Amino acid sequence: MENTKANTPAHTLIINYAGLQPGGVETYFSDLMKYSLDRGYRVVWITTPSCVQNAFYREIADDPRVEKLFAKMGRHWFRHEPLCFTPMENVTMLSCEPLHFMRAESLREKANVNSFHHFLVLPHYTGSAYYPERLFNWRFLKAFWYRYMKKLACKWVEADCIRAFSLKHLDAYEENYGVTIPDKTSKILGRIEQIAPIDKAALAERASQRNENFTIVTCARFDFPHKAYLLGLIDSYGALKPKYPQLKLVVVGYGKGEAALREKIAVLPEQMQRDIVLPGALSMEQLKKQFRQGHLNVGLAGAILDGAACALPSLLTRHYTDLCETYGFLSDISGNLLREDPGHDSLSYIERVLNMSDEDYILQCRRDYQAARSRRKSDPDYFFRQNNGVCGSVVNAMQTRLGKILNLCGYLKYRLWGAEGYNN
Numbered sequence: 199m200e201n202t203k204a205n206t207p208a209h210t211l212i213i214n215y216a217g218l219q220p221g222g223v224e225t226y227f228s229d230l231m232k233y234s235l236d237r238g239y240r241v242v243w244i245t246t247p248s249c250v251q252n253a254f255y256r257e258i259a260d261d262p263r264v265e266k267l268f269a270k271m272g273r274h275w276f277r278h279e280p281l282c283f284t285p286m287e288n289v290t291m292l293s294c295e296p297l298h299f300m301r302a303e304s305l306r307e308k309a310n311v312n313s314f315h316h317f318l319v320l321p322h323y324t325g326s327a328y329y330p331e332r333l334f335n336w337r338f339l340k341a342f343w344y345r346y347m348k349k350l351a352c353k354w355v356e357a358d359c360i361r362a363f364s365l366k367h368l369d370a371y372e373e374n375y376g377v378t379i380p381d382k383t384s385k386i387l388g389r390i391e392q393i394a395p396i397d398k399a400a401l402a403e404r405a406s407q408r409n410e411n412f413t414i415v416t417c418a419r420f421d422f423p424h425k426a427y428l429l430g431l432i433d434s435y436g437a438l439k440p441k442y443p444q445l446k447l448v449v450v451g452y453g454k455g456e457a458a459l460r461e462k463i464a465v466l467p468e469q470m471q472r473d474i475v476l477p478g479a480l481s482m483e484q485l486k487k488q489f490r491q492g493h494l495n496v497g498l499a500g501a502i503l504d505g506a507a508c509a510l511p512s513l514l515t516r517h518y519t520d521l522c523e524t525y526g527f528l529s530d531i532s533g534n535l536l537r538e539d540p541g542h543d544s545l546s547y548i549e550r551v552l553n554m555s556d557e558d559y560i561l562q563c564r565r566d567y568q569a570a571r572s573r574r575k576s577d578p579d580y581f582f583r584q585n586n587g588v589c590g591s592v593v594n595a596m597q598t599r600l601g602k603i604l605n606l607c608g609y610l611k612y613r614l615w616g617a618e619g620y621n622n
């Protein structure tokens with residue numbers, strides 16, 4: 199694959215993330231690629247033919263300006279088509295899983311370019327996909343691979359390769375490997391898009407109609423137990439619906455847990471079921487429209503910020519429980535948004551929003567909107583300003599050989615026993 203541009207672009211962006219299904223990470227990468235294309239940057243997407251075919255973000259998958267670097271990465275380590283660079287290119291590459299990061303280091307090692315910066319972007323705080331030593335239950339094997347990954351983590355932190363979507367992700371990485379990441383707040387990603395101003399007329403109309411129509415909007419991948427609050431939210435809806443007949447529920451998302459979610463809904467009386475809508479996966483523009491038609495946002499960190507950015511009162515819920523427990527409104531939370539500690543029953547909070555005066559409702563909308571703005575400032579050029587000053591690969595030959603063994607073990611465990619990658 200050759201870069202056919204007559205003039206070397208100001209930046210080259212490589213996204214080492216094969217699947218672009220609906221999700222917060224995928225939305226970020228999709229938006230970053232669109233932003234880069236609009237500015238004439240070279241964009242390379244490391245993926246597979248099936249991932250391109252099944253991609254949700256068709257504007258990326260179908261854009262001929264996006265160079266698709268097809269690679270085999272399952273039982274193979276990293277077999278890919280040729281990728282050519284010009285000597286004056288300034289390359290930024292982003293990976294999300296440690297083994298994927300290690301594989302792609304071979305591109306940096308071979309590239310003869312002006313600059314090449316590769317970052318491991320942490321999208322979660324647990325799971326064997328991000329902490330590969332957790333693939334193993336045998337104490338000896340787990341200890342061996344933990345020492346291996348800890349050495350790599352120390353090296354990557356020293357080389358300033360670590361970035362994350364949340365402070366919680368960085369804290370978990372530090373705690374797991376006993377490392378110290380300096381200046382952590384500077385390593386948290388911002389939004390790509392600007393948050394739109396509040397539509398005052400639409401907000402006033404939404405406040406005034408809550409007695410006739412009150413729609414709760416929630417958005418999450420149907421990934422249980424990680425996002426099992428969805429099951430608890432069905433219970434909360436069922437408990438409140440007899441008292442508030444105007445109550446409706448929109449559950450945006452997709453995933454393996456859809457059957458369990460539908461089973462939960464099927465237990466409710468038929469009239470209640472009719473006021474629950476599952477629209478499936480939505481694009482970000484469709485999701486914003488859904489939020490703006492709703493009256494309350496209930497969910498986890500990423501979607502909470504997206505809903506609050508649409509001036510919707512937003513209740514943060516607990517991870518890894520099938521109860522819908524909340525920590526309160528976004529504007530009342532000062533710390534991490536990714537939490538597993540016990541929260542409060544969501545019923546009283548939902549009722550509070552139902553019974554607010556129009557003035558108090560509008561005030562809560564504004565508070566959560568401002569909280570979203572302060573937590574996720576727009577910074578689309580963030581990665582193009584980063585310079586970790588690394589020359590050559592941060593994975594040596596022996597570490598690569600061991601990485602291949604670890605990768606094969608993970609592949610076999612997944613194929614034979616269906617090992618979970620994101621919840622353990």
